[in-house]
Amino acid sequence: MTEDAHLVDNVESSQSREIFWDKDVYNLELERVFGRSWLFLGHESLLPKPGDFITTYMAEDKVILSHQQDGSFRAFINSCTHRGNQICHADSGNAKAFVCNYHGWVYGQDGRLVDVPLETRCYHGQLDKAKLGAKHVRVETYKGFIFGCGDADAPSLEEYLGEFRWYLDTIWEGAGGGLELLGPPMKSILACNWKVPTENFVGDGYHVGWTHAGALGQIGGELAGLAGNRADMPFEELGFQFTTRHGHGFGVINNAAAAIHVKRDGWAKYLADTRAEVGRKFGPEREELYVGHWNCSIFPSCSFLYGTNTFKVWHPRGPHEIEVWTYTMVPRDADAATKSMIQREATRSFGTAGTLESDDGENMSSATHVNRGNITRDGRMDSSMGVGFEGPHPVYPGIVGSSFIGETSHRGFYRFWKEMLDAPDWAAVKANDDNWDSVFTNRDYWADKIEAAE
Numbered sequence: 001m002t003e004d005a006h007l008v009d010n011v012e013s014s015q016s017r018e019i020f021w022d023k024d025v026y027n028l029e030l031e032r033v034f035g036r037s038w039l040f041l042g043h044e045s046l047l048p049k050p051g052d053f054i055t056t057y058m059a060e061d062k063v064i065l066s067h068q069q070d071g072s073f074r075a076f077i078n079s080c081t082h083r084g085n086q087i088c089h090a091d092s093g094n095a096k097a098f099v100c101n102y103h104g105w106v107y108g109q110d111g112r113l114v115d116v117p118l119e120t121r122c123y124h125g126q127l128d129k130a131k132l133g134a135k136h137v138r139v140e141t142y143k144g145f146i147f148g149c150g151d152a153d154a155p156s157l158e159e160y161l162g163e164f165r166w167y168l169d170t171i172w173e174g175a176g177g178g179l180e181l182l183g184p185p186m187k188s189i190l191a192c193n194w195k196v197p198t199e200n201f202v203g204d205g206y207h208v209g210w211t212h213a214g215a216l217g218q219i220g221g222e223l224a225g226l227a228g229n230r231a232d233m234p235f236e237e238l239g240f241q242f243t244t245r246h247g248h249g250f251g252v253i254n255n256a257a258a259a260i261h262v263k264r265d266g267w268a269k270y271l272a273d274t275r276a277e278v279g280r281k282f283g284p285e286r287e288e289l290y291v292g293h294w295n296c297s298i299f300p301s302c303s304f305l306y307g308t309n310t311f312k313v314w315h316p317r318g319p320h321e322i323e324v325w326t327y328t329m330v331p332r333d334a335d336a337a338t339k340s341m342i343q344r345e346a347t348r349s350f351g352t353a354g355t356l357e358s359d360d361g362e363n364m365s366s367a368t369h370v371n372r373g374n375i376t377r378d379g380r381m382d383s384s385m386g387v388g389f390e391g392p393h394p395v396y397p398g399i400v401g402s403s404f405i406g407e408t409s410h411r412g413f414y415r416f417w418k419e420m421l422d423a424p425d426w427a428a429v430k431a432n433d434d435n436w437d438s439v440f441t442n443r444d445y446w447a448d449k450i451e452a453a454e
């Protein structure tokens, strides 16, 4: 089903509509995409003390993420090894142990089975508790962001993020204080396939001036100029798009990190105060990225907007529905008033009832459920914007597209999605490491452009 160009055609830059609808595709995704990728679980700031825990999901699997006494983090499947009941029903808290509701089996903070009611009298000393701990998943952390993975053969989190770390460090480390997430997350149900928001956040700069035309006009600030996609906009000077080895990518709008913050204190002042330090640490290109607005997705299902500072996880609920979890992303060392201002603006724009969130939600639902029709579903979708106007760049890692309004990172996301569906294991993915970007055929785009400018 997936070994040809049917689901994703990297040459024609098109995808089958089945990718948003088909149950077999979805089941394969659960196994080969979600089962083998590093998935966002939480941020250290959400569970700062030993004993703190949060419950979350890895795709449809319920997971407990628990802060250990030694400061590390462990994650295990939130399902009792006795008769399968969910172990913990709280969203978060601090617990010495987790006790199953059904028959009272007790799991430690590390997921080990530590106590069983009537163990001696009714199991007659035959129960091997050491073999009946909750099932663990791998946990690794990058700059405070905690990820889990269900595949023992997957590369480390650092390798998985790969060259995308060059970009992430700019903001996840920034001037030195790093970021934190404000929780608990807002949660909502959206009737769409999980890839629709992921592809939107990874690189759909095209929809901003159209879908959000009304809201941008209301909000004001620099982004209001994008409303309506006026033909006189300097599209090639507005920013770039990036895609990297494992499908992570983003689009950046230059000088727009504080654009939706109409007041110029708080977040805008924080950026102005810290940008020089970022430039000293990371160089001029990343200083420019630091003050740009990013729409970003980390493959497969975690997205954020830097500038607007909303942080999303798209938990799939079957092929046609997702649970959206929305956090606010703030600089760890900002003062309380600035954090509160950022949270207010993020909620106003991309909270569950946010103005821009509402604009997007309707399209995401429509783009999924229109495929209910058999004739419709037989067709394809196009993502060819900017083909050939992209390539390797002397400074920026990955493949760089010429404008933030393009589909370079879109194509990069689906290129890797198909690679994961086709690959029998991570060894097959790694074997393609030196050749992954060959689908971006204009190798000289940036060299020619830079030479022409000199």
Ligand code: FES
Pocket (backbone or CB within 6 Å): 080, 081, 082, 083, 084, 085, 100, 101, 102, 103, 104, 105
């Ligand atoms: S199902 Fe959990 S104790 Fe029986």
Ligand SMILES: [Fe+2]
Pocket (backbone or CB within 6 Å): 207, 208, 211, 212, 356, 360
């Ligand atoms: Fe949008």
